[in-house]
Amino acid sequence: MTTVPPLADADSRPDTAGIDLRGVVKQYGTQAALRGLDLQIRDGEFFCLLGPSGCGKTTTLNLIGGFVAPTEGEIWIQGKRVDQLPPHKRPVNTVFQSYALFPHMSVLENVRFGLKMDRVPRDVSSERAAQALGLVGLEEFGSRMPAQLSGGQQQRVAVARALVKRPAVLLLDEPLGALDLKLRQRLQIELAQIHRDVGTTFVYVTHDQEEAMSMADRIAVMNGGRIEQLGTPEEIYRGPVSRFVADFIGDSNFFEATVEGAVAQLPDGSRVACAGGRSGAATLMVRPEAIVLHGGDGSIAGHVVQTSFLGSYIRIAVETPAAGAPVIVALRDGAAVPALGEGVMLSWTAADGVVLEPGPAA
Amino acid sequence: MSSDAGTATAARAPGERLPRLASALGSYVGFVPAVLLLGLCFLVPLGIVVCYSFWDTVDYAVVHDWTLGNYRYFFSVGAYVSTMWATLWVAVLSTVIAIGLAFPFAYWLSRYVPRKIRTPLLVLVIVPFWASYLLRVYSWLTILGEKGVVNRFLHWTGLTSHPLGIFLYDRPAVILVLVYLYFPFGALTLYSSIERFDWNQLRAAMDLGASPLQAILRILVPQIRPGIITAVIFVFIPILGEYLTPQIVGGTGGVMIGNLIVNFFQEAEYTRGAAISLLVAGFIVVLLFVFRKSLSTKEAYGA
Amino acid sequence: MAHDVEVLSRGARVARALLNGYALAIYLFLFAPIVLLVLFSFNANRYGTFPITGWTLEWYRAAVSDYQVHGAVTTTLKVAAQVTLISAIVGTAAAFPLVRSRLPFREGIRIVLILPIMIPGLLIGVSLLVLFVSTFHWQLSEETAVIGQSVYTTPFVILLVAARLQGFDNALERAAADLGANTFQRLRRVVLPLIFPAILAGALFAFTLSLDEFIITYFLIGANNTLPIYIYTQIKFGITPEVNAVASLLLAGSLTLLAVAFALPQLVRRARRAVMRVTTA
Numbered sequence: 001m002t003t004v005p006p007l008a009d010a011d012s013r014p015d016t017a018g019i020d021l022r023g024v025v026k027q028y029g030t031q032a033a034l035r036g037l038d039l040q041i042r043d044g045e046f047f048c049l050l051g052p053s054g055c056g057k058t059t060t061l062n063l064i065g066g067f068v069a070p071t072e073g074e075i076w077i078q079g080k081r082v083d084q085l086p087p088h089k090r091p092v093n094t095v096f097q098s099y100a101l102f103p104h105m106s107v108l109e110n111v112r113f114g115l116k117m118d119r120v121p122r123d124v125s126s127e128r129a130a131q132a133l134g135l136v137g138l139e140e141f142g143s144r145m146p147a148q149l150s151g152g153q154q155q156r157v158a159v160a161r162a163l164v165k166r167p168a169v170l171l172l173d174e175p176l177g178a179l180d181l182k183l184r185q186r187l188q189i190e191l192a193q194i195h196r197d198v199g200t201t202f203v204y205v206t207h208d209q210e211e212a213m214s215m216a217d218r219i220a221v222m223n224g225g226r227i228e229q230l231g232t233p234e235e236i237y238r239g240p241v242s243r244f245v246a247d248f249i250g251d252s253n254f255f256e257a258t259v260e261g262a263v264a265q266l267p268d269g270s271r272v273a274c275a276g277g278r279s280g281a282a283t284l285m286v287r288p289e290a291i292v293l294h295g296g297d298g299s300i301a302g303h304v305v306q307t308s309f310l311g312s313y314i315r316i317a318v319e320t321p322a323a324g325a326p327v328i329v330a331l332r333d334g335a336a337v338p339a340l341g342e343g344v345m346l347s348w349t350a351a352d353g354v355v356l357e358p359g360p361a362a
Numbered sequence: 363m364s365s366d367a368g369t370a371t372a373a374r375a376p377g378e379r380l381p382r383l384a385s386a387l388g389s390y391v392g393f394v395p396a397v398l399l400l401g402l403c404f405l406v407p408l409g410i411v412v413c414y415s416f417w418d419t420v421d422y423a424v425v426h427d428w429t430l431g432n433y434r435y436f437f438s439v440g441a442y443v444s445t446m447w448a449t450l451w452v453a454v455l456s457t458v459i460a461i462g463l464a465f466p467f468a469y470w471l472s473r474y475v476p477r478k479i480r481t482p483l484l485v486l487v488i489v490p491f492w493a494s495y496l497l498r499v500y501s502w503l504t505i506l507g508e509k510g511v512v513n514r515f516l517h518w519t520g521l522t523s524h525p526l527g528i529f530l531y532d533r534p535a536v537i538l539v540l541v542y543l544y545f546p547f548g549a550l551t552l553y554s555s556i557e558r559f560d561w562n563q564l565r566a567a568m569d570l571g572a573s574p575l576q577a578i579l580r581i582l583v584p585q586i587r588p589g590i591i592t593a594v595i596f597v598f599i600p601i602l603g604e605y606l607t608p609q610i611v612g613g614t615g616g617v618m619i620g621n622l623i624v625n626f627f628q629e630a631e632y633t634r635g636a637a638i639s640l641l642v643a644g645f646i647v648v649l650l651f652v653f654r655k656s657l658s659t660k661e662a663y664g665a
Numbered sequence: 666m667a668h669d670v671e672v673l674s675r676g677a678r679v680a681r682a683l684l685n686g687y688a689l690a691i692y693l694f695l696f697a698p699i700v701l702l703v704l705f706s707f708n709a710n711r712y713g714t715f716p717i718t719g720w721t722l723e724w725y726r727a728a729v730s731d732y733q734v735h736g737a738v739t740t741t742l743k744v745a746a747q748v749t750l751i752s753a754i755v756g757t758a759a760a761f762p763l764v765r766s767r768l769p770f771r772e773g774i775r776i777v778l779i780l781p782i783m784i785p786g787l788l789i790g791v792s793l794l795v796l797f798v799s800t801f802h803w804q805l806s807e808e809t810a811v812i813g814q815s816v817y818t819t820p821f822v823i824l825l826v827a828a829r830l831q832g833f834d835n836a837l838e839r840a841a842a843d844l845g846a847n848t849f850q851r852l853r854r855v856v857l858p859l860i861f862p863a864i865l866a867g868a869l870f871a872f873t874l875s876l877d878e879f880i881i882t883y884f885l886i887g888a889n890n891t892l893p894i895y896i897y898t899q900i901k902f903g904i905t906p907e908v909n910a911v912a913s914l915l916l917a918g919s920l921t922l923l924a925v926a927f928a929l930p931q932l933v934r935r936a937r938r939a940v941m942r943v944t945t946a
Contacts (some may be wrong), residue, residue: 067565086677087568094569100562104584112569113580165570390766396759396819399751402830404816406703413863414795424799448830467691476772485927490695494877496893500696503704503904511701515700542694554932574677596783605880610900620787627791627884628836633801639791646784 018043018201019064019169020186024054025075027223028060033059035225036075041169045204049218050209052248056225058173064203065330066090078168088117093162098178099154101146103259105238107133109146109156110144114165132164133157135194149288153182159191163198172204176211213237215294217308221245237287245361247286251289252326256358257284262350263298268321272298274353281358290352293338299347301329304338408643414636422630424468432637449619452533454603456540460597461590463541469578471549474558479546484553484665491546499610502539506611531613539607544597551596555589556582592652599646699916706909712807719810734911736896744811744882745875745892751815755867756822757860763823766832782820789816790884797885805887813881817873822867829863862933873919 018042018115026034041047046272049057062235067142075083082090084173093114102110102175107223111132115125115352132260133139136156144362146154155175169221175191192215207248208213213233214287221236240246243254257264257274259282266284274284302320314337317326331337336342393482418427436442467487475483490498505511559582567577605620612618619642626635709719759778763771781789793813797803819863833856841855879893886894892915899908 065569087565088571088573092569094566096562096566098560098562100560100566102563102581102585113567113572117567117571117576161566161570167522383783390760390762392761393763394758395755399755399812399815399819402810403796405790406779406924407796408788410795410800411788411792413924414799416880420730463691464682466687470688473679474684477843486692488697489920490699492873492877492919493699493916494912494919496877496879496896497702497916498698500896500900500908500912501702503900504701504909505698507752507904511715531924542698545691545695574680599783600785603787604896605787620785623787623791627794636795639788643784643788645850650783 009084010331018078020074020076021060021063021204022074022076023069024060024075025072026056026064026068032174032225033045034070037225037227039220039227039230041201041203043078043168044199044201046192046215046217048206049205049222049334050207050212050219050230050248055222055223057207059119059225060222061094061171061173061203061205063096064169065092080187088126091168092171093165093169094173095158095162095168095175096154097173097175098189099146099158099175100331101154101157101161103146105146106142107138107144107146107149109163110146110157111142111164114161118165128164129160135163135197136160136190143242151179152187154192156178156188159194163194164201167200169201169203172202174206175205176203176208184211186210191215191236194334204230213249221248221265223248238354240285240354240356243283243285243356246354251288251328251330253288253323254325254359255284255286255323257282257355259284259355264353264355266300266322268300270298270300270322272300273350274350274355275354278355278357283356283359285356286352288328289313291327291329291346292346292348293331293335293344294347295327299345300327301343301345306342307337307340316347319347320346366510368410369577376654380619383421391447401659411636412642414633415461415634415640419631424633427609430635433641435634436641437582442638444624448533449602452537452616453598456534456537456544456601457594457598459537460541460544461552461593464545464593465590467553468556471553471563472551472559484550487546487549491550496606498543499539499607500655502535502542502611506535506555531611533612533616535611535619536608536616539611540601540604543607548593548597551593552586552589554594554636555586559585595653596651599649602646676818702909703913703916705904706913708763708906723916724906726908727907728914731907733895734892737890737892740804740807740886740889741876741891741893744807744814744886747811747870748814748818749876751811752819752822752871753864754872755815756819756867757826757864759819760826760830762821764827777821778823782815786817786878786880789813789909790881793881794884805885807886807889810882810886810889810891813885814875814878817878817881818871821870821874822864823869824833825870826863828861832852835861862929865933866926866929868927869922873922873926876915876919876922 008331019039021037024034024037024039027031032161037056049060049305051057059068063083064077065081067084070083073083074081075294077091080091082092093320102113105113107192108126108129111129112125115128120128124201130139130142133142136159138153138160141149141153141157146157149157155178158175159170159172172191176187180188188211193201194216200360204212206215216233218232219236220230220232223244227234229245233241233277234266237250246252246254255264255266255272257266257272259265259274259276259277262274262276263271264282264284265271269327272284300320300322302318302322304316305319305326306317308315311333313333314335316329316331316338318329319326329346385468415425416428416430416434418425418431461507471480471483503510506512552656561582563585564574567581568574572580604618605624608616608618608621612621619638622636623638623642626638627631691819704717705715706724707720708717708724709723710716762777763778790813793809793816793818797805797809803809837855837859838851843849846854877893878891879897882891882894883897890898892911896908896912896915899911
């Protein structure tokens with residue numbers, strides 16, 4: 001993961017230079033797409049809105065872009081209230097999911113379109129368009145038509161077209177969704193580089209947790225029209241605040257538990273280590289790579305029902321009376337792999353046993 | 363199915379190893395009736411009309427002397443020439459109005475109407491199109507006529523004391539009814555090309571600073587140009603050959619070239635009628651030829 | 666996305682409201698004349714227009730007992746039946762090579778086949794008139810009108826059936842061949858049943874077009890009258906409620922046929938399923 005280190009002071013007050021959503025509600029008929037959203041995005045940050053479809057992330061993006069009006073609340077960009085402004089009067093540009101390149105214009109004309117709308121003189125606009133194409137590595141392609149480009153190239157034209165206007169904020173609506181995995185990974189690196197080069201605020205919508213983790217400075221995990229958790233990728237991965245977040249980001253094992261201090265009692269009576277923070281009935285979450293196969297204090301017993309070699313690691317499934325579903329353990333390649341059916345003891349450190357609100361066993 | 367029947371035929375690749383020539387000839391057999399019908403009863407008569415237009419009429423009999431006399435005659439009569447120009451004008455004006463009315467409608471239908479009820483609303487537009495053509499023209503008599511709805515209404519409101527004839531029997535009435543007749547065609551054609559438009563492009567244009575009107579004119583209209591041209595041509599061509607509309611609502615002031623053609627044929631002046639028909643047909647062929655690119659079904663910006 | 670089209674500014678909302686109103690006006694424009702025509706056919710006053718002085722079926726009674734109307738209806742149906750038969754057969758036969766064989770000049774042939782739809786009916790009428798009367802010296806009759814109308818309706822059947830054939834999965838026919846069906850059996854058992862709805866729709870279409878056709882018939886039918894020709898000769902003398910009634914009946918006829926043509930593919934499918942259920946039970 002090549003993430004840029006998060007911007008330092010997390011407790012600084014909302015930056016007037018960034019984006020500020022205050023109590024935003026969006027209602028479609030009787031259906032609420034957003035239920036009271038408060039969100040500050042800092043200037044220059046690579047910000048990800050992450051969540052399953054229907055969680056409100058695209059609505060949030062459309063609200064910032066001006067394609068949708070809020071039912072309630074205010075939207076501020078760089079200290080200016082914008083929620084009543086149409087899209088073409090906001091300092092914001094968008095990279096659309098389908099790219100929305102104009103098929104009847106050449107690549108250069110596409111990139112220059114926004115400048116033409118601003119009545120930028122032709123020589124200046126040509127130069128800036130060429131610059132923008134250079135930024136995405138397509139300076140040679142100006143005279144091509146969009147239909148003559150590959151999907152990845154079209155995507156980069158869409159980025160250049162949006163960036164050429166030097167917006168305060170660039171909105172990206174699942175811009176890599178239509179591409180295959182290899183290309184997606186390459187463009188993730190490129191987008192992060194472009195972000196560092198231009199220093200513009202990026203607001204990036206995706207349902208792909210890996211994409212969000214690899215690029216974002218901060219992530220807002222959304223669910224049911226609310227922000228479930230906001231933080232750096234690492235904070236969210238290590239300390240998910242809910243079962244939903246834990247489940248959505250990375251693989252996880254869940255146990256029904258009764259927590260007392262730093263000890264959790266599982267259904268089979270075994271007592272294991274946990275981070276605490278809550279007592280009584282709870283759900284205990286442990287990441288597969290945090291589990292070790294050594295018995296000792298606070299471990300649970302089980303037997304191996306499946307082992308799979310997955311290249312960079314080996315995944316084993318362990319059936320145990322302590323959990324409803326088989327517990328998934330990720331072993332680093334090179335570790336001793338138990339045989340199928342072999343009995344094993346599972347344990348983890350207290351910090352890795354995350355305690356969440358109780359929920360139905362998986 | 364018995365299994366040995368399957369294995370017996372599986373060996374030869376089905377339909378592909380048949381003798382090529384026989385199958386090729388066999389596949390053309392289907393054209394025979396169509397060639398007979400459309401060849402003998404469509405192309406041949408058109409050819410005869412071409413010949414007639416260059417032949418002479420002596421004492422109501424057609425003689426096979428090649429001449430340009432029929433054309434010369436047509437262009438020598440001022441009333442005919444002015445009718446020709448009037449026909450062109452009426453056709454242009456009706457087409458422009460019909461398409462002009464159809465564009466906002468098609469835009470509305472494809473942009474603002476929920477997908478579920480789009481098809482019913484579209485069918486609703488086409489329904490009058492399939493009601494009898496004659497009836498659709500005739501129905502305007504009940505509205506525009508001397509005792510028609512418009513005059514009754516004016517009389518009732520006290521605006522006029524006598525029925526007015528101005529609504530009927532002149533060019534405006536002809537244009538109104540032609541617009542009525544061909545609007546559905548324009549709407550249907552425009553809708554089918556706007557429907558495929560990716561509305562995100564309009565959003566992208568506005569996102570890049572275009573006003574809504576700029577976005578429509580610079581992004582939507584250029585991309586549906588082939589659809590617009592198709593609509594224009596398919597509305598314009600039949601209007602050139604209109605007979606019934608000017609006959610029923612046009613009166614003496616609304617005569618079009620179709621009425622001239624019918625008159626000539628009804629008076630058995632076949633060669634002169636043929637010449638005028640050929641003028642119209644020739645004009646149509648030229649139109650189709652000039653715009654053949656827009657009428658071909660290929661994608662405009664294909665990958 | 667259903668909410669894609671939401672617009673922000675007041676101007677855009679006004680534009681949207683205006684367009685809604687505009688569309689409503691368009692529908693009024695399209696339907697008012699036809700609705701009024703039907704309305705006046707039930708109106709008691711004998712001018713065939715406003716004011717409404719009461720409701721009556723008198724004009725329908727007069728229309729159905731008029732021997733001229735009887736004759737016109739009979740002629741219309743006879744002509745339409747023949748036109749339907751000819752264009753269904755000729756059109757279906759032509760659709761196959763048009764879609765399936767490697768044709769030289771395919772575009773040219775396609776254009777000739779479609780041309781009768783594109784050029785004004787007036788030209789078809791006069792050119793056939795010249796052929797029949799001036800060249801062959803035939804007597805104009807129902808039959809000449811049938812030929813003229815078929816020239817115009819056949820291309821519609823070709824288009825409909827060709828469209829269905831285009832979407833036809835060739836693997837089905839290969840599968841039939843693989844299972845031992847010869848060319849005729851494949852046509853009879855696989856292809857025709859599958860494109861039958863399109864043929865039926867085309868036939869109904871041709872029938873409707875024939876019912877309503879005016880200009881070609883006007884030139885070619887000679888002394889006979891079809892319903893549109895009869896109505897035309899009547900309205901030369903002005904609007905009468907009887908003509909309104911006849912017109913409404915013709916309208917009802919063609920709209921019913923159109924509705925059937927639209928619903929037909931579904932009906933055929935359902936009927937087939939019912940038959941299957943009975944035969945397999």
